[in-house]
Amino acid sequence: MRNLIVVTLNELRVNFTDANTLFFLVLMPIILTLVIGFGLGNMTGGATVIPLDVVDLDGSELSARLVETLRTLAADTPLRLCVLTDTTGAEQPEACGLPATTELADLTPDELASQRVRDNDTYAAVIIPEGFQAKLMAGEDAAVAYRANASFSAPAIIRQTVDAAVSRASGSVVAARLSVNAARAEDAIPAADAEAFFGEVYQAAEIQWEAPPAVLKAEATLQGEEDGFTAAGGGFSQSAPGMACMFVMMNVLGISESLIRARQEWTLQRLMTLPVPRAVFTAGKLLAYFITGFAQFVLLVVFGGVLGVNYGGNFPAIIVLAAVYTFTVTAMGLAFATFVRTMGQANALGVLLGTILSPLGGAWWPLNIVPQAMNVVGHILSPIAWAMDAFHDMIYYAKGLVDILPYLGILLVYAGVFFVVGVWRFRYE
Amino acid sequence: MAPIIHIQDLRKQYDPPNGVWAVKDVDLDIEEGEIFSFLGPNGAGKTTTISMISGLLTPSGGDAIIDGHSIIKEPMAAKEVIGVVPQEIALYPTLTARQNLRFFGQLYGLTGAELDERVDEVLDFIDLRDRANEKVEKYSGGMKRRVNIGVGLLHRPKIVYMDEPTVGVDPQSRRRILDTVKALNREHSMTVLYTTHYMEEAQELSHRVGIIDHGEMIAIGAVGDLISQIGENDTLRLRVGETPDKLLLRLQEIEGVTKVSADQEGEITILAKRGRRALPEAITVADEMGLRIESVKIEEPDLEAVFLHLTGRALRE
Numbered sequence: 001m002r003n004l005i006v007v008t009l010n011e012l013r014v015n016f017t018d019a020n021t022l023f024f025l026v027l028m029p030i031i032l033t034l035v036i037g038f039g040l041g042n043m044t045g046g047a048t049v050i051p052l053d054v055v056d057l058d059g060s061e062l063s064a065r066l067v068e069t070l071r072t073l074a075a076d077t078p079l080r081l082c083v084l085t086d087t088t089g090a091e092q093p094e095a096c097g098l099p100a101t102t103e104l105a106d107l108t109p110d111e112l113a114s115q116r117v118r119d120n121d122t123y124a125a126v127i128i129p130e131g132f133q134a135k136l137m138a139g140e141d142a143a144v145a146y147r148a149n150a151s152f153s154a155p156a157i158i159r160q161t162v163d164a165a166v167s168r169a170s171g172s173v174v175a176a177r178l179s180v181n182a183a184r185a186e187d188a189i190p191a192a193d194a195e196a197f198f199g200e201v202y203q204a205a206e207i208q209w210e211a212p213p214a215v216l217k218a219e220a221t222l223q224g225e226e227d228g229f230t231a232a233g234g235g236f237s238q239s240a241p242g243m244a245c246m247f248v249m250m251n252v253l254g255i256s257e258s259l260i261r262a263r264q265e266w267t268l269q270r271l272m273t274l275p276v277p278r279a280v281f282t283a284g285k286l287l288a289y290f291i292t293g294f295a296q297f298v299l300l301v302v303f304g305g306v307l308g309v310n311y312g313g314n315f316p317a318i319i320v321l322a323a324v325y326t327f328t329v330t331a332m333g334l335a336f337a338t339f340v341r342t343m344g345q346a347n348a349l350g351v352l353l354g355t356i357l358s359p360l361g362g363a364w365w366p367l368n369i370v371p372q373a374m375n376v377v378g379h380i381l382s383p384i385a386w387a388m389d390a391f392h393d394m395i396y397y398a399k400g401l402v403d404i405l406p407y408l409g410i411l412l413v414y415a416g417v418f419f420v421v422g423v424w425r426f427r428y429e
Numbered sequence: 430m431a432p433i434i435h436i437q438d439l440r441k442q443y444d445p446p447n448g449v450w451a452v453k454d455v456d457l458d459i460e461e462g463e464i465f466s467f468l469g470p471n472g473a474g475k476t477t478t479i480s481m482i483s484g485l486l487t488p489s490g491g492d493a494i495i496d497g498h499s500i501i502k503e504p505m506a507a508k509e510v511i512g513v514v515p516q517e518i519a520l521y522p523t524l525t526a527r528q529n530l531r532f533f534g535q536l537y538g539l540t541g542a543e544l545d546e547r548v549d550e551v552l553d554f555i556d557l558r559d560r561a562n563e564k565v566e567k568y569s570g571g572m573k574r575r576v577n578i579g580v581g582l583l584h585r586p587k588i589v590y591m592d593e594p595t596v597g598v599d600p601q602s603r604r605r606i607l608d609t610v611k612a613l614n615r616e617h618s619m620t621v622l623y624t625t626h627y628m629e630e631a632q633e634l635s636h637r638v639g640i641i642d643h644g645e646m647i648a649i650g651a652v653g654d655l656i657s658q659i660g661e662n663d664t665l666r667l668r669v670g671e672t673p674d675k676l677l678l679r680l681q682e683i684e685g686v687t688k689v690s691a692d693q694e695g696e697i698t699i700l701a702k703r704g705r706r707a708l709p710e711a712i713t714v715a716d717e718m719g720l721r722i723e724s725v726k727i728e729e730p731d732l733e734a735v736f737l738h739l740t741g742r743a744l745r746e
Contacts, residue, residue: 266519
């Protein structure tokens with residue numbers, strides 16, 4: 001045991017005498033965590049703001065109610081409504097980034113919405129057409145247009161919110177229509193009052209919608225829901241664990257380079273002439289990389305916490321996940337080391353594997369936005385996918401150590417396979 | 430008294446079953462307090478032999494008993510009595526000499542004040558105490574060699590293996606290393622197993638020399654005994670621009686010539702009884718073939734001549 005500690009400490013000392021080590025170990029992942037986190041839109045770790053343009057060309061009572069419904073539903077999301085036809089002077093959210101009024105003169109609100117979608121100034125636009133209310137009152141169908149830039153991925157939440165608002169409006173209209181028809185059939189109301197009755201029933205239906213009789217009850221809730229849509233917005237909640245997984249893997253895969261360097265510098269051969277079992281030298285090297293990777297992992301996760309990522313207070317789960325994941329990639333590094341012969345090969349293959357397995361495993365973006373096939377491939381090829389699943393469960397669903405045990409189990413299976421391959425193929429001579 | 434190193438039928442085949450036999454059934458006894466040199470050209474099997482008896486390579490067959498411990502059955506005990514100085518600079522370049530020495534010293538089981546004392550002692554011995562806290566990568570080649578030697582001496586081993594410790598060093602450093610080997614033997618009574626392909630080193634240092642070629646030990650003995658095997662032969666060295674086979678055949682026919690060989694640099698080595706008498710005829714032969722002789726040297730019998738006598742080749746071919 002004493003010799004193992006001596007070898008491990010020496011390995012750590014050798015690794016940290018290189019000034020580049022701290023850059024790659026700490027600085028670079030922190031920079032990328034920030035860059036990717038900002039890129040994904042989560043500036044503070046709090047609510048993400050997603051502008052949605054609305055153009056009400058009808059200007060009717062029903063269209064105004066639809067806009068109000070949209071606004072109500074959006075209140076619990078990062079969506080911010082930018083009503084381009086709002087001439088009442090209501091304050092537009094700053095996030096809309098609307099141009100000055102003078103610049104609007106040449107464009108109709110409909111054209112402006114289209115241009116803003118094209119220019120990616122907004123994620124999508126909802127256009128309520130002229131005659132919207134008239135058609136509904138006449139018992140005809142009325143289409144609400146939804147425009148989004150096909151080359152710019154609009155978050156699914158926009159479409160869901162618009163769908164919900166339109167469905168709610170449709171439901172209220174259907175309820176009002178049926179009520180009017182029933183009342184008229186029994187001569188309960190004169191024809192002249194039908195429109196007013198329609199409006200009353202519609203309004204009553206809308207009130208009912210505020211407490212719908214059938215609801216979807218989520219068994220695990222998003223964290224921080226008192227603040228609205230918090231961690232699930234991506235940003236640092238994605239980039240902090242993602243970069244931790246990626247950089248720990250790339251760092252620990254460096255073990256193969258280290259083993260080759262030890263052979264080239266003949267330190268491994270000299271160690272083998274000492275009265276110490278050979279396994280101590282590889283074990284010491286592995287342990288040094290494990291310790292470094294574990295510390296790096298915890299540091300980057302804690303840095304995510306500083307940026308506002310809410311891990312749900314699952315500190316024991318994070319520590320166990322860090323240990324299991326680092327152990328897995330350490331075993332992977334050992335196995336990988338047996339397939340390379342030169343420093344160049346080790347370096348190139350380490351970078352290659354890191355940059356392939358990271359996006360495949362969801363370190364750069366969440367796997368739920370990729371096609372199902374890629375999701376499956378990622379989970380087969382990349383241990384990162386399972387670590388990220390565990391993180392997502394902790395961050396988004398407040399799950400704890402017991403809940404992430406299946407992911408940890410799968411990571412340990414990976415570790416076992418890699419370890420067996422590494423030990424079986426490793427040659428001292 | 431039993432030899433401190435007893436090697437029996439030691440052999441090594443790389444990439445079995447069809448690979449090359451680098452060492453073939455070597456038998457050797459080395460007495461305590463002896464400086465024994467393995468002399469042979471590059472690839473002869475010196476390093477493979479030393480690697481097997483230092484635990485770096487597993488023998489394909491045979492055994493070696495080091496101070497009573499089998500390298501097969503008690504490798505750890507055998508390793509405790511040896512210090513190894515590999516041919517390569519086996520140090521951590523980004524660590525200082527002191528850090529290197531402390532690390533290896535700890536693995537030899539040294540701790541605390543004893544470790545500090547031994548490290549300082551070694552630093553004094555290799556004359557690097559004043560620069561002990563500089564990174565090894567900043568040292569000259571000779572200084573690195575001295576640290577490389579120092580690591581093998583930390584635990585005051587009974588036996589030191591030195592594998593070509595003077596390769597690639599300047600003459601001054603080489604001199605210093607040779608003096609170190611002598612001092613280890615003389616002042617600390619260490620048994621030294623030294624490998625080299627420099628005949629002069631083996632001749633200067635060794636009580637006995639083992640000549641190894643193609644993995645086989647072809648001669649063992651004291652320097653004087655080995656040289657006496659070739660009788661009164663002198664070594665003639667002729668440097669010519671080129672060495673056609675026809676020239677070598679003609680030289681071989683000269684009376685008294687026993688061996689002729691040529692290296693790639695155009696130097697012809699002739700082993701001849703009463704070499705001075707063969708010299709005029711050798712010059713005449715070269716003249717007749719239109720070859721210009723750039724230099725001529727006559728040497729007394731030495732280990733190089735012994736190697737030539739035994740193998741028909743020069744040591745540095």
